[in-house]
Every structure is written in C-alpha cells, then in structure tokens.
Amino acid sequence: MTTITQDTVPMMPRAATAGDYIQLLKPRIMGLVVFTALAGLIAAQGVSGIAMNPVMAAIAILAVALGSGAAGAINMWYDADIDAVMTRTSTRPIPAGIIPRDEALSMGLIMSFVSVLLMWLASTVLAAVLLAVSIAYYGWFYTMVLKRRTAQNIVIGGAAGAFPPVIGWAAVTGTTPLDAWILFAIIFFWTPPHFWALSLVAHKEYEKAGVPMLPVTNGTKRTRLEIFIYSLVLLPIALAPVATGLGGWLYAVAASGLGLAFAVLCFRIWRSNVGDDLSDPQARKRALGLFAFSILYLFVLFAVLLVEHAFGLHFEVGVF
Incomplete structure (x- = not known):
C-alpha cells in the first residue's frame, strides 16, 4: 500500500x-x-x-x-x-x-x-x-x-x-517634426548599451534558450566594446535638443553631466572582464550598476524636458 x-x-x-x-x-x-x-x-x-x-x-x-x-x-x-x-x-x-x-x-x-x-x-x-x-x-x-x-x-x-x-x-x-525624432533617436541609441549591460551577466541563459544575443554570438569582449561605442554616439545625440531649442539650460546641464558619466561607466565596462566569469560578484555588480544607471539616465533626461516645458523653466542656451 x-x-x-x-x-x-x-x-x-x-x-x-x-x-x-x-x-x-x-x-x-x-x-x-x-x-x-x-x-x-x-x-x-x-x-x-x-x-x-x-x-x-x-x-x-x-x-x-x-x-x-x-x-x-x-x-x-x-x-x-x-x-x-x-x-x-x-x-x-x-x-x-x-x-x-x-x-x-x-x-x-x-x-x-x-x-x-x-x-x-x-x-x-x-x-x-x-x-x-x-x-x-x-x-x-x-x-x-x-x-x-x-x-x-x-x-x-x-x-x-x-x-x-x-x-x-x-x-x-x-x-x-525633427524634435520628435530626436527624442526617438535618444531612446533608440540608448537601448543597446542599456540592454547589453544586462545580457553580459545573463548570456548563458540566452545561450541555453537559443536566443542570439550579442554576447552569445560575438562574445563578451565585443559586447563591452559595443556598449562603449554606443555611449559615445549617444552623447551628441542627447545634446541635439539643445541645438534645436527643444532643450534649455537645465536640459543642457543634465544631458552633459549624465552623458559623460554614462560614457565613463561604459568605458570602465569595456576595459573590464565583465561577463567573462559569471561567478565574479564584483563583475556582476558592475554590469547591473550600469544597467540601473542607464534607466536613471533616460528618466532624468526626459524628466528635465518635461519640467522645463510644463513649468515655464525652458530657457534656451542660445549659442547655436
């Protein structure tokens, strides 16, 4: 029984x-x-x-x-x-x-x-x-x-x-108009470094599932380089609203400061071994830190634009 x-x-x-x-x-x-x-x-x-x-x-x-x-x-x-x-x-x-x-x-x-x-x-x-x-x-x-x-x-x-x-x-x-598509371009070029930061520590999972993420097909070293390249491309694109007048002084300061910080973090990822040893807690922490900062970066950029135009704080830089 x-x-x-x-x-x-x-x-x-x-x-x-x-x-x-x-x-x-x-x-x-x-x-x-x-x-x-x-x-x-x-x-x-x-x-x-x-x-x-x-x-x-x-x-x-x-x-x-x-x-x-x-x-x-x-x-x-x-x-x-x-x-x-x-x-x-x-x-x-x-x-x-x-x-x-x-x-x-x-x-x-x-x-x-x-x-x-x-x-x-x-x-x-x-x-x-x-x-x-x-x-x-x-x-x-x-x-x-x-x-x-x-x-x-x-x-x-x-x-x-x-x-x-x-x-x-x-x-x-x-x-x-052009300003709308500039906002499109900011998010478009922000997405790869944002998501690849996460994929660096999850690429074995993607490989197991048969999903050809960049770290799976081209390796972690190539992915780290691509992350840094995209951060450099993103920097002037994020400042484009200042040139068109869409973004004012507050936006110019935020885009410059956050853009440089993002590029520095991406540079450090490029020069590191993040993703090579998935058992390394420090490497994982660095990749997830970049992922989290990228979200903050995009949120603050769009929040400043919103605040400038919603509360009458839009003051054009006037140098372009």
Whole structure:
C-alpha cells in the first residue's frame, strides 16, 4: 500500500491573480514608455503653443499604456517557450502555468485594438497609426522576427521603445517634426548599451534558450566594446535638443553631466572582464550598476524636458 505524502502529491498551478495579469503587461517597461510619451506630449505643447485638452491628453497617455501592455502580453505569449528555459523568466505567469497562452494572446489583441481606438478618438489619426505601428513592431517584428534570428535584435528592435515620445508629440500637433525624432533617436541609441549591460551577466541563459544575443554570438569582449561605442554616439545625440531649442539650460546641464558619466561607466565596462566569469560578484555588480544607471539616465533626461516645458523653466542656451 502506497502512503501518500505531501511530497508525492503533484503541485497544481495556483489561481491567477490581478498581479499575474499585470505582470503580463510588463509594468516596468510600461512605466518608462508612459513617461517618455508624456514628456513628448508636454514638450510638444511647449514648443507648438497648442494646449491639448487635459482629459483628452490623459486618455491619450492611457492609450499608450494599454498599447505597451498589449505588446508585452503578445511578447509573453510568443516567448513562453524561451521564458520556461531561462531561470530569470521561468516564474512568469505563462511558463508557470498560471495563465493560459491563448488567454494572454487574446488579452494582447483586445488591448491593442482598444488602445489604438482610444488614441484615435482622443487625439489624432497620426498618433493612432504610430501607436499601432509601435505595437506591431514590438509584438511581431521584434518578438517573432528579430529576437531569435539576429544578434542585432536589440539594435533594430529598439525602435519599438523609441516611438512613445513621437506618439505623444503627434497626439498634440498631428505632426512629427525633427524634435520628435530626436527624442526617438535618444531612446533608440540608448537601448543597446542599456540592454547589453544586462545580457553580459545573463548570456548563458540566452545561450541555453537559443536566443542570439550579442554576447552569445560575438562574445563578451565585443559586447563591452559595443556598449562603449554606443555611449559615445549617444552623447551628441542627447545634446541635439539643445541645438534645436527643444532643450534649455537645465536640459543642457543634465544631458552633459549624465552623458559623460554614462560614457565613463561604459568605458570602465569595456576595459573590464565583465561577463567573462559569471561567478565574479564584483563583475556582476558592475554590469547591473550600469544597467540601473542607464534607466536613471533616460528618466532624468526626459524628466528635465518635461519640467522645463510644463513649468515655464525652458530657457534656451542660445549659442547655436
């Protein structure tokens, strides 16, 4: 006679909670997406002189949040097999068996439709089209085409996360001038060093899952060099708003100081052995430190732009 103990009873997945569904939306990414879209929207009002109705502006930002969450849910639906292999992502709701894959896909598709519809009703057709493109870019082009096929997945796919300030700008003016695309370029060139800093300490996980991240295909030494090169390219691009008048004195100081600090940190990563020995706690700490600083860098840049235009603190440098 077999004695049934707690160890012999198979563990059943627990019931899904609201927190599990929120996790499907990738809330950390959503927060940065919403913030950069809001900064673009506020800056557009400051530059153009067009005052968007506050209620419509709030709905437009809500639409961006829903669109970001929709893309995240679609990404988790498609990448469930990869997530199940990687330790860092194995506890996500789908690989953990808490939320069915088809439910996540349905959620993503419905949210995509609702977000684009809300944007169209609250602002402009162009903003709605750009939101639809950004959802498709991340949910389909990056997730289904790039991620598993090329080491440049993060570089090319970075455009998905760079659209929000352009969408915010288009929501106000119905146009996408040079200033909007400069904000796009800042996020686009920020994304590779930001994400590769994390991949330096997670490349064995990506290798196990068959994802061709740069450290897997080209090695950690090449990745560290690329991180430093991108930080140098980013430095003048981040100062471009000063040249066009979009950014004032406060922005010039923030972009200069943070840009130099970011480049120095990336230089130290380049000259180190980070990623070579994954058991080295100091190397891991240095890589994760760069990852964390990169988030602070982008947040402060867009926060200063928002503050300058929202509170009348925009004073042009006037030397260009």
